[in-house]
Each structure stands twice: as structure tokens, then as C-alpha cells.
Amino acid sequence: MIIKIVTVIGATGTMGANVAGIFASFGNAKVYMVGRDIEKVKRTIPKTVKSVRADSIAENLIPADFSMLEDCVKESDLVFESVTENIEIKRSIALRVGAVLKKDAISCTGSSGLSVTELAECYPEELRGNFFGIHMFNPPYSMSLCEFIATKYSRPELQEDLKAYLHNVLYRTVVEVKDSPAFLGNRIGFQFINEALQYAEKYKDNGGIDYIDAILGQFTGRSMPPLVTSDFVGLDVHKAIVENVLKNAPDYEQTTFVFPVFAQKLVAEGKLGRKSNGGLYRTIKDDNCFKRSAVYDIASGSYRDKMDYVFPFAENMKKNIRVGNYKKALEILVGNLSQEAEICMHFLLSYIVYSLYSADKIGYGVEAADDVMATGFNWCPPLALIEGIASVTDVKALVDERLDRKLLEQIDIDRLFSEVKPSKYDYRLYFKSGC
Numbered sequence: 267m268i269i270k271i272v273t274v275i276g277a278t279g280t281m282g283a284n285v286a287g288i289f290a291s292f293g294n295a296k297v298y299m300v301g302r303d304i305e306k307v308k309r310t311i312p313k314t315v316k317s318v319r320a321d322s323i324a325e326n327l328i329p330a331d332f333s334m335l336e337d338c339v340k341e342s343d344l345v346f347e348s349v350t351e352n353i354e355i356k357r358s359i360a361l362r363v364g365a366v367l368k369k370d371a372i373s374c375t376g377s378s379g380l381s382v383t384e385l386a387e388c389y390p391e392e393l394r395g396n397f398f399g400i401h402m403f404n405p406p407y408s409m410s411l412c413e414f415i416a417t418k419y420s421r422p423e424l425q426e427d428l429k430a431y432l433h434n435v436l437y438r439t440v441v442e443v444k445d446s447p448a449f450l451g452n453r454i455g456f457q458f459i460n461e462a463l464q465y466a467e468k469y470k471d472n473g474g475i476d477y478i479d480a481i482l483g484q485f486t487g488r489s490m491p492p493l494v495t496s497d498f499v500g501l502d503v504h505k506a507i508v509e510n511v512l513k514n515a516p517d518y519e520q521t522t523f524v525f526p527v528f529a530q531k532l533v534a535e536g537k538l539g540r541k542s543n544g545g546l547y548r549t550i551k552d553d554n555c556f557k558r559s560a561v562y563d564i565a566s567g568s569y570r571d572k573m574d575y576v577f578p579f580a581e582n583m584k585k586n587i588r589v590g591n592y593k594k595a596l597e598i599l600v601g602n603l604s605q606e607a608e609i610c611m612h613f614l615l616s617y618i619v620y621s622l623y624s625a626d627k628i629g630y631g632v633e634a635a636d637d638v639m640a641t642g643f644n645w646c647p648p649l650a651l652i653e654g655i656a657s658v659t660d661v662k663a664l665v666d667e668r669l670d671r672k673l674l675e676q677i678d679i680d681r682l683f684s685e686v687k688p689s690k691y692d693y694r695l696y697f698k699s700g701c
Contacts, residue, residue, distance in 0.1 A: 267431040269372075273298040273330075273338040273345045275359055278310045280541075281376060282348035284406050287318035289346070290326040292436045297327050298338035304331040318407050336366045343368075346400065348376040351506045356380065360388035360397075367393055372428060374400040378503070379448035379510055383417040395421035398428060401449055402438070403642040404499070411642030412438035413449045439641040441634050447515040450628045451638035452507050454621050455495075455645070458613065460508045461522040462492040463529055465609065470564035473573060475546050480575040481606050482613055484698035485583050485595070487646030487654075495643075497539035497546045505533055517627075518676040519620055528564050537562075547572065579607040584699040592694045596658045608668075614651065615665050619674070621648035622682040632685050646696035649689035654697075 272289045276282040277299035290297045299314070301307040307329040315324050330338050339345055345367065347359050356375060363373055367389070373396055375385055382399035389397055399415030412432050416425050432438040443450045462482060466475045473480075479491035488495075496504045505525050512523040532538075532545060539545030548569060550560045559572040579602040586595040599607060599614075625635035636647035646654070655661050662683045665674070 267427040267435075269293055269295055269343045269431065269435075271296050271298070271342045271344075273300060273335075273342040275300045275335065275345065275347045275363075276349035277301050277314075278303070278306050279348055279350075281402070281404055281406075282346075283310050283314045284317045284404065285346060285348060285376060285402055286327060287314040287320075287323065288402070288406050288436055289344075290314075290323040291318040291320045295326065295344075298330050298334075298342065299327055300330045300332060300335055300338060302332055304329050307331070317405060335362060339363050339366050340368070343371055345371065345373040346376060347374070351378060351380060351503065353380050353384065356385055357388050360385050364389035364393055367396070369393070370396075372396050372398065372424070374398045376401060379452055379507055381447075382415045382445045383419075386417045386419050394419035396424060398425070399445070399449075400432065401451075403451065409642055409644070410437065410439040411451060411638055412436075412440050413451060413638065413642075414440050414442045415445050415449065416442070417445060439637055441637045442630055443634065443638075444628050444630075446628045447510045447513075448507050450624055450634060451642040453511060453515075453624050453628060454617070454635060454639060454648075455643050456504065456507045456511070457519055457522055457620050457624075458617050459492045459496050459504065460525065461519075461616070462613070463496065463504075463526055464522065464524070466493060467526045467528060467564055469609075473575065474561075474564040476561045476572050477575060478609075480573075480577065480580070481610050483580070484700040485580060485587055486610060486614065487651060487693065487696040489644035489696075493546050500539045500541055501529060501533050501545050502538050505529070517623070518673055519616075528562075528567075532562065544569075577604070577606045578602075579604055579610075587697050587699040590694075592654065592697055593657050595697065596654055600655070600658050600664070611664075611668060614655075615661075615669055618648045618652055618661070619665060619669065619677075619679065619682070622686070623677055626682060626685070632687060633690075636689055636691055640691050644696075646693050647689055647691045649687060650691040650693035650696070652686060653689055654693035 272295045274286040277286050278301040286297045286299050289295045299307050311327050386394045386397040401413040403409040403411045429440050433440045462478050466478045479493045483491050508523040537544040548560050549557050560569040561572045563570045582598045583595040621635040625632045636649045639645045640647040652661050
């Protein structure tokens, strides 16, 4: 497959801009960057160049606005839509693209979980087979995951060629998943993140947000704590993902996708996270321009200084991780019965079970869960985590002992564990001695 000209629609957004850089650098394509304001697009181009660390691609990036959209699409071998996560807005773009798309060109959406099939149906019948979901993760330069979503209309030969292009030319980790709300990576990741947000509300008198993040920090196998991740992604995006799952794909963990009231309030106030310098966390400058980290205190409804919590189980885990004694670190976690250690253990076991369940429903093999979490979130993949805990104790027995039996009765837990395979990832690479 040869892709020489690409149009990226929504190119002033973080993902649109970064994806444009991937096509221009790895794909060596000319990329039309389409946004509502051409001057803003021009200001975005240096950021796109910086995102892939390749100054030479600047000449491949062509600014355009929506009045030029049809002309850009007519020339393009591939069109990538990356506008806001709103099905009506995406439908309106799909209708415009479909009216002028070349018969041998590819069109795709970068949606993080809306229906790809519904968008495909906006195209003329003869072009529906050319439409796919290509969900990359932020930042795509360092997060190689690409969830690939075909529909019942997809042309099989084009589907295979496009997957090969994504893998061999753009160097993506391509994981094919079913067209299900939030797909696979965000379904697993935001189940964990949203439940952490619920736990922050539940334990607001213990500290809330930073308290839960301190329990689920880097020493538990993730690159950043879950609620820091929510702030990085944006609370508005987080809200859209979990509400889409809650409405359209109920399952045994349905209640964990309910977005908490306090977080609804923050979104309504425009406190969305890093992009608005105020969400769950914020950076505050004093009169002397010194910066300090603050966190939203759910109990008081105001920001306070972020606390440095000291939990004995966590400190002992970190100490052992520093010297490479990962088995001992996990022994400490499994054996500690403090409130904080039990919360941590709950989340890790729930993550394992929900990953196995979701891969069974949405993926094409249990290994899919490992790939999406390793290369899309930089979290210890579930199969690798099973291997780590299995070095200490029987994981299935621990699940039966520690998780809510009424929840487990809703799924075939024995079958899910019978399909567990060795992981191609080493769990030790993900457990860090930092926060």
C-alpha cells in the first residue's frame, strides 16, 4: 500500500496534530492539516514537528481550513478524522468526506470509542468498505498502540493492506478489536481510572484524590498514577468515554463507569485537567513565582497542597523494587492487610479479571489485553501481572478470596483463567520505585 497524500481533519487538537506528524515522518506523506482556523493550524505545525522530533517534516505539513476540506480530500490517498468525540459532529464530517473521496482512497476515524459502523454508514454504499477505525494513543510517538476496527462493510483485502501499512510503515502495534464502545484499551483503562475516581470520593476524608494516587503509583506497575492520567487525558474526555460505555455496553462492572458528582462539577466549571491548568490537580504560582502542586480536595471543594503520603507497605515495596527484588515486593503487597494495601490489591485483581473479560468480549484473543495496556497505557499488562503475582501465590485463589463473589458469579471466571497464556512482556519492567 502506497500512501502519498493524507488529510488530517481536526489537526489543531492534540491527537490530530500528533497523528499528522506520524504520517509525515514515518509515512513520508504530504499531510493537509485541516482545522477551523488556518492561522491556528499554522501555529500548530511547529508543535507537530516537535512531537516527532523531525524538523525535516515541516515542508510536508500543509495548513488548511474547512473551506478547503473537499479539495484536500479529493487529492488524498487517506483521510484521517480526529475531531471532537461527538457522534453528530463526526457524522457531518463523514458526509462531507464521502461526497468527494476517491474510490480507491481510505477514510478512517480516530475515535476513542464511538461506533465505527455508524460512521461507515454515512458514506455512499460503494465507499463503506474503505472506512475503518484507527485509534492511536497519546502521545503516538512514544505510545505505539493502534487499535484497528473493521466493520461489516470492510473490504477484506483493503483491511489487510491497511494493517500492514500501519505496522510496517508507521511502526504501530496494531491490535484488531471489535466495534464496541471505548474499544479495548480505554474499556480496561478507564474502568480502572473511573473506579479510582469513585474511591477518591469514597475516601475523601482520608485525602481523596492524592490519597488514592499514592496507593496506585508507579510501584504498582503503571507509568503514572490513575488520576494523574485522567488529568493528562482531560476530565471531559474521561467523562465521554465512561458515559459511552455506561449507556451502550453495560456489563458486570457497570457501576464502576458512573462518573462521580464532584467530577461532573469540575467539568461543568471548565476544570478539565492539564489543558486548563486545573482539574484534579493544578500548579499554583505564589507571589515569588515559586510553583507548588495542588490537588482538588473533595471534602472541602477547594484546592490544597498535594500531600506526600507514607504507607509502610508501599515504602517496603519500593525499597525492594530498587534492588530488583520484585518477588519480595509482591509478597509484601499480598501479605499486608492495611487498608491501603487491600485497596491496592483490589485494584490489581479487578484489573486482571476485567482485562480477561474484556479481551474475551472485544478482542481477538487474550493477548490483545496485554498489547493494548503495554503499548497504549504503559501499564503492566494483565498476563504479565498474573505471572508476577503467581510467583508469590495462586492468582485465581486470590481473586476468589479478595473480590466480590456476587460480581464474579456474573462471569465465567474459571473459563477466563483457563485461557490465560504466558505473556510476551516482563512484568518487572513496569514496577518502578517512584511515586
